[in-house]
Amino acid sequence: MAVLAELKNLTKYYGPRMVLNHISMQVYEGEILALLGPNGSGKTTLLKVLAFLLKPDAGETKFQGEIVDEKNSERMRLQSTLVFQRNLLFNTTVFNNVAYGLRVRRVPKIEIATKVTEALKIVKLIGFEKRSAKKLSGGEQQRVALARALVLNTKLLLLDEPMANLDPKNASILEEVIVTANRELKTTIVLATHNMFEAKTMPHRIALINDGRITEVGSSADIFGRLSKNLASFAAVDNTFNGTAKITEAGTSIVDVGNGILIEAAFQRQDETSVFISPQDIILSKRSLESSARNVFRGRITQISDLGSLVKLTVNVGKLFVVQITKRSFSEMDLNLGDEVFIAFKASSVQML
Amino acid sequence: MVERLNPIVDGITKAFQLIFSGDPTVYGIAYRSLFFSGTAAVLAILWGTPIAMLLSLKDFPGKSLVKGFFTSLIGMPTVALGLILFLLFSKDGPLGFLQLLYTPGGVILGEAILVTPLIISIAVNAIESVDHEIMNLAETLGASESQAYIAVLKEAANGVIFSGLACFNRAFAELGVALIVGGSIVARVGGTDVLTTDISMYIARGNFSMAIALAMILLVIVFGINLIILIAKNPKAIITWGKMPQ
Secondary structure, X not given: OOEEEEEEEEEEEEOXXXXXXXXXXXXXXXXXXXXXXXXOOOHHHHHHHHOOOOOOOEEEEEEOOEEOOOXXXXXXXXXXXXXXXXXXXXXXXXXXXXXXXXXXXXOOHHHHHHHHHHHHHHOXXXXXXXOEHHHOOHHHHHHHHHHHHHOOOOOEEEEEOOOOOOOHHHHHHHHHHHHXXXXXXXXXXXXXXXXXXXXXXXXXXXXXXXXXXXXXXEEHHHHHHOOOHHHHOOOOOOOEEEEEEEEXXXXXXXXXXXXXXXXXXXXXXXXXXXXXXXXXXXXXXOOOXXXXXXXXXXXXXXXXXXXXXXXXXXXXXXXXXXXXXXXXXXXXHOXXXXXXXXXXXXXXXXEEO | OHHHHHHHHHHHHHHHHHHHOOOHHXXXXXXXXXXXXXXXXXXXXXXXXXXXXXXXXXOOOOHHHHHHHHHHHOOOOHHHHHHHHHHXXXXXXXXXXXXXXXXXXXXXXXXXXXXXXXXHHHHHHHHHOXXXXXXXXXXXXXXXXXXXXXXXXXXXXXXXHHHHHHHHHHHHHOOHHHHHHHOOOOOXXXXXXXXXXXXXXXXXXXXXXXXXXXHHXXXXXXXXXXXXXXXXXXXXXXXXXXXXXX
């Protein structure tokens, strides 16, 4: 595969702090590359360098074989677009937001109207053209931001935590759009995420980044399949647990992750393993429910975070589990910090890393 | 007590008569004031906004000092500025060749200089309150640096417009610059008298009815503009105004 972008020995400081530490990597044409790492690992800074918004303090950036510097960065930016993690929208209509990049490129009006309509169709926001972009829901705003990037059909599309703070419906739409854009438009995509489930399903390759360093690069099967030590060190990633597995008579595995927490998983594995349970797969209740879920734990709510239409709760059952529920459920259940709750998830929801 | 109030009541009554009769003198002065202050505000916006953008979006040594300097100039006494401009524009002054003293142009320029620090300070606040990533957003969508600045300015448009209205208010209601630089010349063509200078003049002459009439027009316009600013900032306030809380 041809190399689209290349970083050689890149270093970037924010004041005295080294944010990118001698980063070298290549981005191939037509691939989806995930930058996987915890918060503060340098993912956003790296994306901004690839978007030619930030000049590195040392090292070299190449795009399509050409070295990028101050003289040509403005021209290069026409080939690369970054969708920010925060919903960054202009204070105007959805149409004007999506059309902005086209107007800057002096695309004729008639063509702008057609392209904007096509882009909104892809992100399933047809009919939203005249609505105020800032008054949309979080998920809709993220889709507007994506449409605004897709409409430009740049060679490189950079996505900073695209699925963060999205409910499952919007996350699913976004994932479909990203995969379609890569497949149909042959757009090269680099997405930054701290969510291992996201990194496992979409990209062709994964680059692990931690403390400003690329620690490992490989295919998804490679990184997750051989239980990368670097991956297992991402202790800060939600609902990832290291433990010892034992195969049961029923053909499942019981993974002892410590503190008396035994997780039943629907795969067969013996000895050391790492498991992950998606926050969306965990059911939260105030009473113990009779269900098919093999994993039920009692604990207390230790943290509550408002994510717009969703609420993220951390529950301490002996180990910390992150659960994601809708705001409506949260208020109907009248949940508060310190409340005793039950979490439940199926054995099939447990993913082996 | 009643006897002491008689001249005031008399003055107010005659003032209403002057206003509602469409007295040409009254309205001529009002129009000239609006024209001078309006033009001054526009000039201040034109040269003040780029300065505000520079102070908001660019980093340079001494930036805080420059910002502080403009903020401190907001409180400049109008008579002090009037005196400085008089000395500059007078026949023997360094800018005497411009022949601006006692001319409408001189008044407009003086008022524009007076309100420039105000527009810079308010516009800087407005621009700095725009999300700092908007520049990056515009640039990643293909904008050049200047196009990105315009994108930021558009996001701060409400604040910049309010700063323009605030400038107009300040220019409209000031006395010192108009009096000293303009000389308050009463003339059909080339006159430099405005509402504030004429209020002062008519009081000195004992013509209270004219003074009150002009003061009422001045207050209506100033309060009217503040009301417009208030409504524009919160249109819902008008819809819910008067409704009892539930």
